[in-house]
Amino acid sequence: MNKYLKNNPEIPPQALNLEEAVIGGILINPKSLEEIIDIISPDIFYNKKNKEIIKVIIKLYNSSEPIDIYTVSNELKKNKRLELVGGDFYLTQLTKKITSTAHIEFHSNIIKNKFILRKLIEISYEIIKLSYEEKNDVLKLLDYAEKRLFEINNKTNVKDNTKSINELLNNTIKKIKDNKGQISGIPSGFQGIDKVTCGWQKSELTIIAARPGMGKTSFALSMARNIVINFKIPTLILSLEMSSVQLVTRLISSETGIPSERLKQSDLSKLEWDIVKSKIKLLGKSPLFIDDTHNLSILELRAKCRREILKNKIQLIIIDYLQLMKIEDKNLQREQEVSYISRNLKAICKEFNIPIIALSQLSRAVETRGGRKRPMLSDLRESGALEQDADIVAFIYRPEYYGFTNWDTGNREECQGEAEIIIAKNRNGKIDNIRMKFFNEETKFVENV
Secondary structure, eight states: OOHHHHHOOOOOHHHHHHHHHHHHHHHHOGGGHHHHTTTOOGGGOOSHHHHHHHHHHHHHHHTTOOOSHHHHHHHHHHTTOTGGGTHHHHHHHHHHTOSOOTTHHHHHHHHHHHHHHHHHHHHHHHHHHHHHOTTSOHHHHHHHHHHHHHHHHHHHOOOOOOOOHHHHHHHHHHHHHHTTTSOSSBOOSOHHHHHHHSSBOTTOEEEEEEOTTSSHHHHHHHHHHHHHHHSOOOEEEEESSSOHHHHHHHHHHHHHOOOHHHHHTTOOOHHHHHHHHHHHHHHHHSOEEEEOOSSOBHHHHHHHHHHHHHHHOOOEEEEEOGGGOBOSOTTSOHHHHHHHHHHHHHHHHHHHTOOEEEEEEBOTHHHHSOTTOOOOGGGBTTOTHHHHHOSEEEEEEOGGGGTOOBOTTSSOOBOTTEEEEEEEEETTSOOEEEEEEEETTTTEEEEOO
């Protein structure tokens, strides 16, 4: 809390009464939460006790669990927060302070507005203080002020996405005409894949899954390379498993044809060093950004997306891989964790209107069953929610990984150095299998021509 708020801690009693009225209204009529779920959040409540209670209410709502004085009390008790909020007595008093939820939306908007005013006071004080410190760079200070104000605007404004069918029809027809003879989304650089997907579409979530060692990261890097070099489309890779140095080593190997093992050992001739220097120039000028933060949470991911979209105009995000994302709630089972991640990734796609490609592990069921060990949708590890939330689900399949020497087509085609991208789900198009070349030493995929 800043100096101004410390010296002026009081807010009008009616504002606190409104907080109590809103929470009391939800406790006596949980359905009223539907009206205000896009308005309220724990942050906008001033009273600490009310913050804790609304946090629990929203958690119960997101988990589709019943909301009443007993479930809220039990959840607070589990987290050892019940006494901090005043016990069951305080919860009971909240329900006695209101008889109707008729004006709950109006009251919630007042609470939000009070929060905005408090944040504006806080930010204004910070900017005034920094402005008096002449050692601060003016342009950096201006950028900081803009970012802080944007945070408030983005956090508190409810977007109105409702449009008439006539407006939607006109926009859709215009988009169809504009896309004549072209793919409508971000091209992968692989014609076979783009023909099936029409490119990676805005607001869509794509899951690319495979067993370990099958080439998930290599495929993602090959595709990212095509996108940033051939099409100059700003792309962000969030690597939760490998370091940025490891990824860039792979990119250099893919670009130069020099095995990554030799690059790691610096076992290169002068000619090969010249090739490296020449080939990486295009990569160096490309709009590719890599973040290797480990244990990334959904909240951190959303913040990074917002920052990178503003700063670097990012149009595509690749996550490697989603099972490594961090979950704040330690009480969730693994299947629930993956469902939570999947649901939120789809929400982020829609919020920022960008495509997200998330790599995923497949379960061991692939290894244990007989036959050709082709992956299926049921193999998606730990959660059917991945299949449900994703707009596209693709698998990477390399028969030689399992010791097979021929494709299962019946005509004895050799499969050495080849892979198949299996589009197993495509919400807005057809499903298909696309054959590709895979170069293991250079860790890259190329078109099978």
